Amino acid sequence: MESLFAVQDEDVVRGQLEHRRANLPERASLVAAEAARAATVVEVERVGLERLDHVRRQHRYEGEVAAVEARLADLDEKLYGGAITSPKEATSLQTEMGHLGKRQDDLEGQVLEIMEILEPLDGELVTLTATGETQDSSIAAARTILDETEAEIVDELAASAERRTAALADVPEDVLGRYEKGRPMFGSSAVVRFSGSDCSGCPYSMPAMEADRVKSMAAGSLTDCSECGRLVVR
Ligand SMILES: [Zn+2]
Known part of the structure; x- marks a missing residue:
């Protein structure tokens, strides 16, 4: 009957190995590493959207600056091109050019402000990218350790199954x-x-x-x- 005890011993070993395989801390580490990576992806997306919002505003202001500049060039051409017939008209043009010049300054000020906002956001994205790369390495390392541990358990299970089969030969x-x-x-x-x-x-x-x-x-x-x-x- 010793063989029956040997069979039981291997059944216990198999149960322990399967329990170990189902509850590997190495798997928990991998899950944690993947969760951290996912959080970084979310953060990159959030900062990216915030950045895009400012970039769009910047482009809009830059478009307006270009339009103001074109309009100023037109007026300049008109003022000094000899098409003006009266001093009143010249004054009116100069007044409009004054307004446009102020508008241009305002817009350029806005663009500068946005660029100041963008700078730290760009820095944050660089940091997040580096963090993501580190996390990718951690995930790869955790996966390797998990694979190795699982392979060890699979080997031990196979060895146990072999011993059990051998013991079974003597059990009616x-x-x-x-x-x-x-x-x-x-x-x-x-x-x-x-x-x-x-x-x-x-x-x-x-x-x-x-x-x-x-x-x-x-x-x-x-x-x-x-x-x-x-x-x-x-
Ligand atoms: Zn009893």
């Missing part, structure tokens, strides 16, 4: 059937050893009559504990 089919039937309920103690006076699986002491019954059996023989239902090897 009906005994294996009884063992497998008890496993969902008893887990790692589906088969237990008789201590000499106890089943060693029972939560309480084996009743004396049942203990006597097992004691009377041949060493190494198998029976069901009438108390807890486990397989007991005398």
Whole structure:
């Protein structure tokens, strides 16, 4: 019956390995690294949108500056090109040019203000890009460690399965059937050893009559504990 214990040992090992594989801290590290990366992507998007908003305003103002400049050039041409017939007209043109000049200054001031806003945003984007690259490396490293750890577990599972198969060769089919039937309920103690006076699986002491019954059996023989239902090897 030692082989049945060997089978049970490997079932326990497999259970532990599968539990370990399902709860690897290496996987949690990878998930955390990916979450940090995703947060950076969101931040890049937010800063990028904010930046785009200012860039659009900048372009609008620059367009207006260009229009004002064109209009000023036209008026300048008109004023000094000899097309003016009266001093009144000349004064009116100069007044408009004065207004336009002020408008141009205002617009250029706005553009400068926007450029000042853009500078730190651009800096933030550079920093975020660098952060993202670092995080990409962290993700790659975490994934490598996880893959290596998982591969180790897969190897250990295969080795355990091999040992179990070898042990199974000495376990009669009906005994294996009884063992497998008890496993969902008893887990790692589906088969237990008789201590000499106890089943060693029972939560309480084996009743004396049942203990006597097992004691009377041949060493190494198998029976069901009438108390807890486990397989007991005398
Ligand atoms: Zn028992």
